[in-house]
Amino acid sequence: MAYQNIWVFFDKDDFKDFDEAIRLGKEKGYKIAWSNQSFEYWLYLHFNYADTALHRDDWCEKLNEIFKQYNLGNGTYHKNCEEIFNLVNQYDGVNTAIKNAKRRMDGFREGKDVPSEYDPGTTVYRLVKELIGYLEE
DSSP: OOOSOOEEEEEOTTOTTHHHHHHHHHHTTOEEEEEESOHHHHHHTTTOOOOSOOOHHHHHHHHHHHHHHTTOGGGOOOTTOTTHHHHHTTTSHHHHHHHHHHHHHTTOOTTTSOGGGSOSEEOHHHHHHHHHHHHHO
8 A cells, every 4th residue: 555645753852863863754755743852842832832942841841830720631731641632622722833833943944954953843733734634635
């Protein structure tokens, strides 16, 4: 079975070969969605814009604050929460996250800037936009 698109998603975390993984994936024809420093940054963008570098644990703490504020998930963010999409999308979150991510990434110059140094940053919005387009067909 031939696939039209193959996406690979990963976070930077402490991954030393982050930039090399992006380069190799693109070289093999994969579409790459990455987050620096963590996926939690993408989730945070569903509620607020941010361009300040934080450790991934701090992004989790910021999500805890938001979950308490909006009374989501019993007021606490949990990794691997099965209901995360429903929780973050209650307030038009996906559209807000796409807008916020694009705003942040407008300064990123593909092929010139180094993803591992673009902190925070995420290209998850590209994957999400493509999925939305596919679902609307």
